[in-house]
């Protein structure tokens with residue numbers, strides 16, 4: 001398998017798919033496309049996917065775009081990795097919060113771009129960013145309360161893959177999660 005990504009330092013969507021593959025212990029290679037840097041990068045990407053976005057997973061004849069769809073494919077192909085929790089209710093909740101991340105929290109994504117190694121000197125979270133962070137913290141607290149941790153749904157799951165870039169952003173921008181979430185922050 002091959003995972004086509006931009007930088008794993010900056011591309012939060014790429015990191016999500018990479019985490020699922022890595023956690024499942026799948027043999028895969030990473031192909032970097034130098035987005036916005038390499039000449040013809042968009043044409044390279046368009047030759048792989050009409051969606052013109054990364055990540056893209058190539059598995060033989062199969063091409064899968066969309067980070068969550070890639071995570072789903074890996075979870076289905078490798079059930080032993082336990083990438084979704086046991087139990088229909090827990091799975092439904094894990095899928096719901098994963099979809100919420102995939103389709104929302106636009107202000108956090110725009111105002112706090114992922115930079116794994118970066119450390120911002122001064123950061124002010126505007127109202128909408130704060131509101132989104134509060135929602136994220138609440139949903140983490142609720143999931144951890146039900147599961148008992150250490151990860152959102154007990155064992156490491158796709159939901160943790162989806163939220164890992166948020167944890168990275170908290171560190172980069174010096175935003176503290178509530179005290180009760182510290183064990184989760186540490187575990188991640």
Ligand SMILES: N[C@@H](CCC(=O)N[C@@H](CS)C(=O)NCC(=O)O)C(=O)O
Nearest residue numbers: 011012013052053054055066067068
């Ligand atoms: N919903 C997509 C989002 C993918 C996405 O926006 N990827 C960015 C890089 S992090 C991208 O490819 N941007 C290229 C562009 O917009 O031209 C997913 O979950 O995979």
